[in-house]
Amino acid sequence: MALPVKDQMKYWGIAAAVFFVLMWFLGDVILPFVLGGAVAYFLDPIADRLERAGLSRAMATAVITIVAVLIFTLVALLVVPTLIEQTLSLIDTAPQLFNDLRSFLTARFPDILDQGSTLHQSLEAIGNTIQSKGGEVFNTVLTSALSIINVIMLLVIVPVVAFYLLYDWDNMMAKIDELLPRDHAPVVRRLARDIDKTLAGFIRGMGTVCVILGTYYAVTLMLVGLQFGLVVGSIAGLITFIPYVGAVIGGALAIGLGLFQFWGDWVSLGLVAGIFVLGQVIEGNILTPKLVGDSVGLHPVWLIFALSVFGTLFGFVGMLVAVPVAAALGVIARFAADQYRDSLLYQGTSASTGPSASQRLVEQDAAKK
Incomplete structure (x- = not known):
């Protein structure tokens, strides 16, 4: 006999x-393990395909x-240094970009940007803030990230955790299935x-x-010659x-930077804009129809809300678990509906009475078997 619903709600609430x-x-503390689990989950289908191709689970892993x-080493040696260098350079150049923007607008719209206008004061305040705080903010973010994430732990623990979780993934799923409440196991499955x-x-x-488009945007913008394309x-x-x-x-950031770098070179500006138009096409x-499909079920607003809430409450770890939790809550909400x-x-x-939603799930599972 199953536990009363009231008792079940109490235990699940606890x-x-x-x-x-x-x-x-x-x-x-659990950040490396969350990252390792995410990596193992991401790579599990590849391991399953290698197993179907004839490799053992150990060999596939x-x-x-x-x-x-190999990929991580190449990225660390070729991409990361350039990315950091361009980011620091962009921070150093940002005040000059705002000064150039102010000069450009002043030359063409002198009435709008007189000394007492709101737009002039706003641009001046933004430029001064970036100049005085830009490097400080970046250093603070970098220092905080280093203190929170602990690069050494990530580089050592995450790969080890991901390796063992990927190797034992199917066994872990089987053990979890054995622990499901028998009365609710079909619905939970x-x-x-x-x-x-x-x-x-x-x-x-x-x-x-994201990886494909990020690589496409970075490579093509650098080929066009945009200074901070990466x-x-x-x-x-x-x-x-x-x-x-x-x-x-x-696109706004690239075109904005391109206006300062390629002003008058409308072909280069058109190429920058065309890169993002082609990327969207x-x-x-x-990409999205082939790799994602139409049945994701995560509304963008719900996703942004989950990222904001979990990021505020639990920091970086909260942002990592926000998407899985949002997906789970979405599925449960549809089931509850x-x-x-x-x-x-x-x-x-x-x-008229008929089979309930949970009964239909059980019947569908039985039919598939």
């Missing part, structure tokens, strides 16, 4: 409270690890599959899209997971 308390107090180490489908579509799919491309690719935002922010018609539509509260006492 488990959720313990989870959030642990995240609150152990956020910095070893092959993935060797390739990942179905919900878990829906959550995994959402996460696979978003994290794996959008993660791949930084702009990296920023645009990083925030591509929010529809249109990555292209809009990256590729993303909307090729189905249950509500099957309830007497929605249908009323005159409605």
Whole structure:
């Protein structure tokens, strides 16, 4: 006989409270393990494909690890130094860019930018703030990131955790399945599959899209000759997971920088704009349909809200777990809505009885087997 719903809610509520308390107090400690788990989850389908190709799980994990180490080494040696150099250079150049913008607007719109105008004062204040605080803010962010993340722990612990989790992933999933409450196991399995489908579509799919577009933007902008093309491309690719935002922010930043660098060279400016237009065409018609699909189920507003809330409450670790938690809550919310539509509260006492949402899930699982 199953526990009453009231008791089940109490136990699950306690488990959720313990989870959030642990995240609150152990956020910095569990960061390498969260990252390692995310890496293992991301790479598990590749390991499964290698197994189907004839490799053992140990060999598949070893092959993935060797390739990942080679890629990481190449990125660390070739990309990261240039990225840091361009970021520092952009911070140093930003005050001069604002001064050039002010001079440009003053020469062409003298009435708008007189000494007492609001726009003139705003630009002057922004330039002074960047000049006095830009380097300080970057150094503070870098110092805080180093103190929170602890680069040595990330470089050592994350790969080790990812390796062992990837190697034992299928066994861990089997053990977790054995611990599910027997009465609710079919429903939990179905919900878990829906959550995994959402996460696979978003994290794996959008993660791949972000990497491809970020690389495309960075390489093409550097080929065009944009001074800070690597930084702009990296920023645009990083925030591509929010529809249109990555292209809009990256395009505005690239065109803004291009105006100062290529003023009068309209061909180069047109190429910069065309890069982002082509990127949007590729993303909307090729990358997103092929890699993400239409059944992700994570609305951009819900995603931004989850990132904001979890980032504020739990810091960097909260931002890492925001997407999985948002996906899980979205799937559970849809399941709860189905249950509500099957309830007497929605249908009323005159409605004909039929199988509930959870019963339909069990029946669908049985039919698949």
